[in-house]
Amino acid sequence: xxxxxxxxxxxxxxxxxxxxxxxxxxxxxxxxxxxxxxxxxxxxxxxxxxxxxxxxxxxxxxxxxxxxxxxxxxxxxxxxxxxxxxxxxxxxxxxxxxxxxxxxxxxxxxxxxxxxxxxxxxxxxxxxxxxxxxxxxxxxxxxxx
Amino acid sequence: xxxxxxxxxxxxxxxxxxxxxxxxxxxxxxxxxxxxxxxxxxxxxxxxxxxxxxxxxxxxxxxxxxxxxxxxxxxxxxxxxxxxxxxxxxxxxxxxxxxxxxxxxxxxxxxxxxxxxxxxxxxxxxxxxxxxxxxxxx
Numbered sequence: 488x489x490x491x492x493x494x495x496x497x498x499x500x501x502x503x504x505x506x507x508x509x510x511x512x513x514x515x516x517x518x519x520x521x522x523x524x525x526x527x528x529x530x531x532x533x534x535x536x537x538x539x540x541x542x543x544x545x546x547x548x549x550x551x552x553x554x555x556x557x558x559x560x561x562x563x564x565x566x567x568x569x570x571x572x573x574x575x576x577x578x579x580x581x582x583x584x585x586x587x588x589x590x591x592x593x594x595x596x597x598x599x600x601x602x603x604x605x606x607x608x609x610x611x612x613x614x615x616x617x618x619x620x621x622x623x624x625x626x627x628x629x630x631x632x
Numbered sequence: 633x634x635x636x637x638x639x640x641x642x643x644x645x646x647x648x649x650x651x652x653x654x655x656x657x658x659x660x661x662x663x664x665x666x667x668x669x670x671x672x673x674x675x676x677x678x679x680x681x682x683x684x685x686x687x688x689x690x691x692x693x694x695x696x697x698x699x700x701x702x703x704x705x706x707x708x709x710x711x712x713x714x715x716x717x718x719x720x721x722x723x724x725x726x727x728x729x730x731x732x733x734x735x736x737x738x739x740x741x742x743x744x745x746x747x748x749x750x751x752x753x754x755x756x757x758x759x760x761x762x763x764x765x766x767x768x769x770x
Contacts, residue, residue, distance in 0.1 A: 497686025507644025535645020543653030553660030574726025581719030583759025597691035613720020
């Protein structure tokens with residue numbers, strides 16, 4: 488049941504990305520090109536998502552537990568550090584070069600074009616490389632984090 | 633040029649928000665595509681793989697039923713590869729991407745996510761500006 492539900496939620500997400508235009512790299516890049524062929528559509532995607540997710544989260548997180556699990560898995564509250572700044576900025580550069588982000592590229596796979604696949608293979612390699620590096624950093628720091 | 637589509641984009645965003653709320657209500661999880669892909673890559677499949685499968689199948693079915701949608705990927709191949717590598721490393725260190733920080737994190741008013749969102753929006757805009765207006769394209 489959790490697996491079927493996740494499949495359906497994935498379908499809702501993929502439909503939203505496609506309808507919103509985030510699966511199209513040209514549209515994403517034009518969102519960032521304020522000095523050129525600006526297309527503000529993606530601001531509406533984010534606004535629409537936050538308008539639903541904001542109140543939705545407030546309502547849901549008041550409950551004791553989710554339907555298929557014993558607790559809500561929320562990220563631990565951590566400080567704002569250089570890793571967050573650097574990582575997010577690096578991601579932005581990657582996003583701005585080709586117009587693909589993880590959440591846009593996965594649904595774009597369904598359009599059966601090669602570009603999203605190439606992006607996702609390289610992105611997976613990047614994630615695995617980063618994990619190696621983070622593992623080594625964690626080893627060096629020991630139990631401080 | 634791509635046309636300004638405020639209403640379909642707003643509706644698409646609403647669907648994304650619905651998926652975000654459902655995944656929390658049912659599975660108790662943040663809908664961060666970075667985290668979900670990382671989980672699959674490091675061996676925890678289950679609901680994560682099912683979610684990704686659904687996210688691929690829906691656009692496939694929708695274009696099959698209603699015809700092709702706009703898709704144009706202007707970057708040359710080596711740059712797509714390079715951008716994927718940068719994005720992968722960046723989202724790992726930054727702890728999330730557009731969905732995880734930009735939508736889920738901001739929806740629960742996380743300061744970290746607000747900072748991450750500002751960083752990646754500004755750096756993406758600066759990158760696009762540099763590519764299109766300073767060096768005249770890739």
